[in-house]
Amino acid sequence: MQINENYLKLKSSYLFANIARKVAAYGAAHPEADIIKLGIGDVTRPLVPAVIDALHKAVDDMAHEETFQGYPPELGQKFLLEDIQKYDFANRGVQLDLDEIFVSDGAKSDTGNIGDIFGVDNKVAICDPVYPVYVDTNVMGGRAGAYREDGHWSNIIYLTCTAENNFLPELPGERPDIIYLCFPNNPTGMAIDKAGLKKWVDYARENECVILYDAAYEAFIPEDRDLPHSIYEIEGAKECAIEFRSYSKTAGFTGVRCGVTVVPKALKVNGVALNALWARRQTTKFNGVSYITQRGAAAIYTPEGHRQIMENIEYYRNNAQVIAAGLNEVGLRTWGAECSPYVWLQTPDHMKSWDFFDLLLNELQVVGTPGEGFGPAGEGYFRLTGFGNAERTKEAVERIKNYFGR
Amino acid sequence: MQINENYLKLKSSYLFANIARKVAAYGAAHPEADIIKLGIGDVTRPLVPAVIDALHKAVDDMAHEETFQGYPPELGQKFLLEDIQKYDFANRGVQLDLDEIFVSDGAKSDTGNIGDIFGVDNKVAICDPVYPVYVDTNVMGGRAGAYREDGHWSNIIYLTCTAENNFLPELPGERPDIIYLCFPNNPTGMAIDKAGLKKWVDYARENECVILYDAAYEAFIPEDRDLPHSIYEIEGAKECAIEFRSYSKTAGFTGVRCGVTVVPKALKVNGVALNALWARRQTTKFNGVSYITQRGAAAIYTPEGHRQIMENIEYYRNNAQVIAAGLNEVGLRTWGAECSPYVWLQTPDHMKSWDFFDLLLNELQVVGTPGEGFGPAGEGYFRLTGFGNAERTKEAVERIKNYFGR
Numbered sequence A, B: 001m002q003i004n005e006n007y008l009k010l011k012s013s014y015l016f017a018n019i020a021r022k023v024a025a026y027g028a029a030h031p032e033a034d035i036i037k038l039g040i041g042d043v044t045r046p047l048v049p050a051v052i053d054a055l056h057k058a059v060d061d062m063a064h065e066e067t068f069q070g071y072p073p074e075l076g077q078k079f080l081l082e083d084i085q086k087y088d089f090a091n092r093g094v095q096l097d098l099d100e101i102f103v104s105d106g107a108k109s110d111t112g113n114i115g116d117i118f119g120v121d122n123k124v125a126i127c128d129p130v131y132p133v134y135v136d137t138n139v140m141g142g143r144a145g146a147y148r149e150d151g152h153w154s155n156i157i158y159l160t161c162t163a164e165n166n167f168l169p170e171l172p173g174e175r176p177d178i179i180y181l182c183f184p185n186n187p188t189g190m191a192i193d194k195a196g197l198k199k200w201v202d203y204a205r206e207n208e209c210v211i212l213y214d215a216a217y218e219a220f221i222p223e224d225r226d227l228p229h230s231i232y233e234i235e236g237a238k239e240c241a242i243e244f245r246s247y248s249k250t251a252g253f254t255g256v257r258c259g260v261t262v263v264p265k266a267l268k269v270n271g272v273a274l275n276a277l278w279a280r281r282q283t284t285k286f287n288g289v290s291y292i293t294q295r296g297a298a299a300i301y302t303p304e305g306h307r308q309i310m311e312n313i314e315y316y317r318n319n320a321q322v323i324a325a326g327l328n329e330v331g332l333r334t335w336g337a338e339c340s341p342y343v344w345l346q347t348p349d350h351m352k353s354w355d356f357f358d359l360l361l362n363e364l365q366v367v368g369t370p371g372e373g374f375g376p377a378g379e380g381y382f383r384l385t386g387f388g389n390a391e392r393t394k395e396a397v398e399r400i401k402n403y404f405g406r
Helices: A015-029 A049-061 A078-092 A107-117 A132-140 A194-207 A274-285 A291-301 A303-329 A353-364 A390-404 B015-029 B049-061 B078-092 B107-117 B132-140 B194-207 B274-285 B291-301 B303-329 B353-364 B390-404
Strands: A101-104 A124-128 A156-160 A178-182 A210-214 A241-246 A259-262 A334-336 A342-346 A381-385 B101-104 B124-128 B156-160 B178-182 B210-214 B241-246 B259-262 B334-336 B342-346 B381-385
Touching: A015 A353, A049 A291, A049 A303, A049 B049, A078 A101, A078 A259, A078 A291, A101 A107, A101 A274, A107 A132, A107 A210, A107 A241, A107 A259, A107 A274, A107 B274, A124 A132, A132 B274, A178 A194, A194 A210, A274 B107, A274 B132, A291 A303, A291 B291, A303 A334, A303 A342, A303 A381, A303 A390, A353 A381, A353 A390, B015 B353, B049 B291, B049 B303, B078 B101, B078 B259, B078 B291, B101 B107, B101 B274, B107 B132, B107 B210, B107 B241, B107 B259, B107 B274, B124 B132, B178 B194, B194 B210, B291 B303, B303 B334, B303 B342, B303 B381, B303 B390, B353 B381, B353 B390
Parallel strands: A124 A156, A124 A178, A178 A210, A210 A241, B124 B156, B124 B178, B178 B210, B210 B241
Antiparallel strands: A101 A259, A241 A259, A334 A342, A342 A381, B101 B259, B241 B259, B334 B342, B342 B381
């Protein structure tokens, strides 16, 4: 009897759990402290009225035999798939068949579970810094190799993102099989333009790589910017890319759980369509998303719902811009904020990112996320999020300005 | 670049998808046909009023900043964990810590995903016939070996269940590492008594096996029967068993998606607590269950909610008993129905189970599930479910009685 030994290689526990523990300890020791949390990327605005109405109606459907819904179709309700097909893709010039779109309980599940359909021996390229789930799930899946003292895994190809390359990764020197990309990026908030993304698509096609493209923050790209919301806006991407999308940040669904994964039928590995493999994975190890949730998600594609969610997105992005402007005023360098809810900042005087975390928590009662938690190249950087209340965010910025502007 | 080659070993598609295709084809060719579906194990009764009320209240919570809920705790909301701890376990004499209980989006996901935490080389024992997900997920995970002409996989130890052993499996001749058990059983509907289950717990402890115990149908055991609702009612089970539970059949949640997995901290493999591995798996590759859903699930533990769901369970079980009684009247042998929503029947004259499926569909417009779909030992048997409308179920039984009673 054996366990999956790869699990034992993982470092003790998940980044945000560590932060939560530190904050809880501080709060317990200082019950009077007025802590402002700009750490985890969790939304705070309530669901919009159009979604609330749709959820109530769907609950009522479940109360009557004639409209009751049993097992959902494992791959998504047709009404939602059709909305996604039209509003998220066709309206941006991307034609997808309904069976290329998969509704799930969230992008975290899908970016983790997608590893199931790939061989263990594939070589993976991952940005550094990065959303920790990409790395951790590859450790669990046996693709990471051994943990090295420098904080990297021996078998992962790292795409380093620093101020020097404006946090846009360069093509790898060594050919990977699988490439994780996320734009607008978490944690750096940086977006990629079409020419920049085309370089990756061309590289993947030439080198027969699969790009796993996380577009969870695409809704934060202002409409007047000519930036890609989907990798499929780039020619040839259907032959080399899987895309993950999420309602979490787009519609405030972090507590509702709904995401979307696109696996085009043109994407083949050694002649095998990955679409069929993912369909098989999901029909066998997943049972679809709550009917109620899917009705709620569909409501964001109505004119009302769309207008309402865009107001929230604007609210969060505006918070990020307030943070960035305030930090810049006192000489701190920042990235992101324009096309994302995130502000990525360089710590003053090369301070270690966990030290900066402690300083903000202990001196200013502001919680952020240490860059090092996203990978070794994040050392010396720090993430603040625009997901807080606007007044509280301004208050946090004032505290930071007062402290660092002295 | 390689795919997970194990996926290519799987037979074309999932049992219930095949059935749906056959039924759709028949319906298209005979638009006037009055088809009664007693095939898939999907509920048909609407959610009970207590659950509906709780869902509406939870939706309202999501509409206001003060009560809005973001990311749920990945392992379950405390209010639901406490209800499960008390009503599902403590009230049956089983003491569990809250962090031994994991709330998920359903038992199908968990029984599939649990394979992540085990080594690939473990030997798996599975009943035949069986819920197909146990086999298919082990094929995907690389533990099944090669598919053989007899319908078995070369590396799986099969626990054959037939009329001869009253569909209760015997201890295996060869030692497995992992043993899947499900009681009351799907598809046979048979329950196990405490002495029978103790044999398995003792065997697993002596042989250092892990039992994966699927208790999805425990709520169908009448309270006046002295049968185990949880494997932890058996002494020593905490050291050798993981238990899966579900709100799908208990509370009509097939379309709402909520399940529970218990991994006791006493369960260790080579000194490693599986509880910690599953917690790591779920916090990394899953993001918790919708707050709204968890509020709905918690409502079944109120006195009102409990009474209401038990009425539905009684309704379904009564349907199963009506089916069994009708079939017995015309000389067909049946099992199950007493402690489950399922009737398992022997086909007349050793008819092949897919032939019997075609006969019921074409001649009587009744849909069931061929036993062969659950494994080779299911050949010659057939499953009907009590999840239909009571009147329609009686109508189906009349059709069967008229046909076979001639």
